[in-house]
Amino acid sequence: MSLPSHHPGDTLLIDYAGGGLCEGAALVVATHTAYCPGCRRMVGEMEAVGGALLDGIEPDETLSPDGLEALFARIDREEAGRPPRPPCQPAARPTAADAPRPLIPEPLRSYLGGGDLESRRWRFLQPGIRCIDLKAGPNVTTRLVRMKGGVAVPQHTHGDMELTVVLDGGFSDELGSFQPGDVAIGDPSIDHRPVSDPEGCLCLATTIGGLRLTGPIGRLFNRFMDF
Ligand SMILES: [Zn+2]
Numbered sequence: 001m002s003l004p005s006h007h008p009g010d011t012l013l014i015d016y017a018g019g020g021l022c023e024g025a026a027l028v029v030a031t032h033t034a035y036c037p038g039c040r041r042m043v044g045e046m047e048a049v050g051g052a053l054l055d056g057i058e059p060d061e062t063l064s065p066d067g068l069e070a071l072f073a074r075i076d077r078e079e080a081g082r083p084p085r086p087p088c089q090p091a092a093r094p095t096a097a098d099a100p101r102p103l104i105p106e107p108l109r110s111y112l113g114g115g116d117l118e119s120r121r122w123r124f125l126q127p128g129i130r131c132i133d134l135k136a137g138p139n140v141t142t143r144l145v146r147m148k149g150g151v152a153v154p155q156h157t158h159g160d161m162e163l164t165v166v167l168d169g170g171f172s173d174e175l176g177s178f179q180p181g182d183v184a185i186g187d188p189s190i191d192h193r194p195v196s197d198p199e200g201c202l203c204l205a206t207t208i209g210g211l212r213l214t215g216p217i218g219r220l221f222n223r224f225m226d227f
Contacts, residue, residue: 035181
């Protein structure tokens with residue numbers, strides 16, 4: 001299976017590593033890192049730097065520019081004193097004996113509490129689209145969304161941010177084609193109409209600030225639609 005080609009980007013990874021994302025957004029980023037060794041490594045390095053910074057701060061130290069410079073210098077000195085890291089091992093080539101990737105990777109699988117997705121109640125959203133609500137708050141919703149093949153989500157824009165990671169199948173919109181592991185980021189500047197691939201699509205989506213339908217019919221039905 002190929003590696004993802006759409007990533008959360010540095011800002012979201014930094015926020016994720018620093019614990020600054022809401023639960024639903026963090027779940028999308030964490031799920032992406034299960035597919036993406038590059039982002040997984042970046043998050044690990046950011047967490048290590050954050051930990052080193054916290055370790056280095058005495059309770060009475062303030063983060064003045066001079067203090068921060070001294071702190072980085074100290075981290076550099078401590079790094080220099082450590083034994084060199086072992087060289088990277090080449091990635092093992094997959095073999096026929098390798099287990100196939102589970103449809104739902106960790107940590108999302110544990111978050112769902114295991115069990116068979118088919119046995120769950122999938123709520124109707126529109127013809128060809130059903131969902132399982134994982135978190136539904138006044139401003140943030142996190143859902144598993146399943147689309148049949150060739151189904152279009154109505155044209156819409158975003159109140160704040162929409163983070164979607166593909167788990168199976170795929171979809172395309174004005175921004176590109178999204179396959180398993182890819183993250184699609186929507187914001188108020190993006191007006192799009194995602195269409196599922198012929199084999200359908202299963203994804204995890206966190207929406208902050210709601211969606212607003214923008215097509216001619218959509219505007220009329222905005223108040224009735226539950227997206
Ligand atoms: Zn990535």
